[in-house]
Amino acid sequence: MHRSLKVLDEVRGLLDERRREVPLPTKAEALYVEPTARKEGRSCRNCVMWSRTDQCLIHEPSLHISGDYVCGYHSPGEPMEALPDRKREYVSPGLSGLVLVPGGTYCGVCRWAENGKCRALQEHGEPAAIEEYSCCARWAAR
Ligand code: SF4
Ligand code: SF4
Numbered sequence: 185m186h187r188s189l190k191v192l193d194e195v196r197g198l199l200d201e202r203r204r205e206v207p208l209p210t211k212a213e214a215l216y217v218e219p220t221a222r223k224e225g226r227s228c229r230n231c232v233m234w235s236r237t238d239q240c241l242i243h244e245p246s247l248h249i250s251g252d253y254v255c256g257y258h259s260p261g262e263p264m265e266a267l268p269d270r271k272r273e274y275v276s277p278g279l280s281g282l283v284l285v286p287g288g289t290y291c292g293v294c295r296w297a298e299n300g301k302c303r304a305l306q307e308h309g310e311p312a313a314i315e316e317y318s319c320c321a322r323w324a325a326r
Contacts, residue, residue: 207306207309208304208305208306209304209305209306209322210305210306210307210312211305211307211312211320214304214305214320214321214322215320215321216305216312216314216318216319216320217260217318217319217320218315218318219290219315219316219317219318220260220317223316223317224288224290224317225254225285225287225288225289225290225293225317225319226254226258226260226288226289226290226319227251227252227253227254227258227285227287227288227289228240228249228250228251228252228253228254228255228258228263229251229252229263229288230260230261230263230288231254231258231259231260231261231263232259232260232261232262232263232264233257233259233263233264234249234251234263234264235263235264235265235266235267236263236264236265236266237265237266237267238250238251239267240255241264241267241268241272242257242272242274242275242280243255243274243275243276243277243280243282244274245267247277249282250284251263252284252285252286252287252288253282253283253284253285254282254283254285254288254289255277255280255281255282255283256280256281256321257275257280285325289319289323290316290317290318290319290323291314291315291316291317291318291319291320291323292316292317293325293326294319294323294324294325294326295324295325295326296322296324297314298311300313300314300315301313301314302314302320304322304324305320305322
């Protein structure tokens with residue numbers, strides 16, 4: 185075997201060992217949320233902090249944030265028609281994790297979902313059971 189492939193193999197082995205030593209987070213630790221009644225992905229268009237003017241209550245109003253964005257502060261509910269006219273503090277997109285995800289985030293489109301189980305969360309030492317439209321803070325694009 186080529187030396188660089190052998191080194192890569194060894195690194196993979198070490199990483200697998202490390203993964204076995206460090207337990208995966210539970211659903212509660214990863215802020216797992218059950219599917220909403222409407223069974224849709226989490227996005228700005230179903231967040232209480234979004235305004236239909238394509239702005240968000242907690243980000244700079246100069247940022248154009250369409251309904252296809254989402255961030256770590258998502259809070260399910262009906263959006264506003266317009267932002268309230270008062271001074272407030274803002275978070276940066278880097279801190280909130282603002283990303284464009286058309287269709288929103290949910291287990292069904294997450295890298296870690298596999299046959300109704302999550303490879304990034306555990307329940308009693310086994311991959312956690314999930315539903316198509318549930319979600320959590322560990323969501324990652326495929
Ligand atoms: S950017 Fe985050 S907090 Fe703002 S509307 Fe979108 S999901 Fe909600
Ligand atoms: S599949 Fe993804 S979004 Fe769903 S619980 Fe697992 S990490 Fe979270």
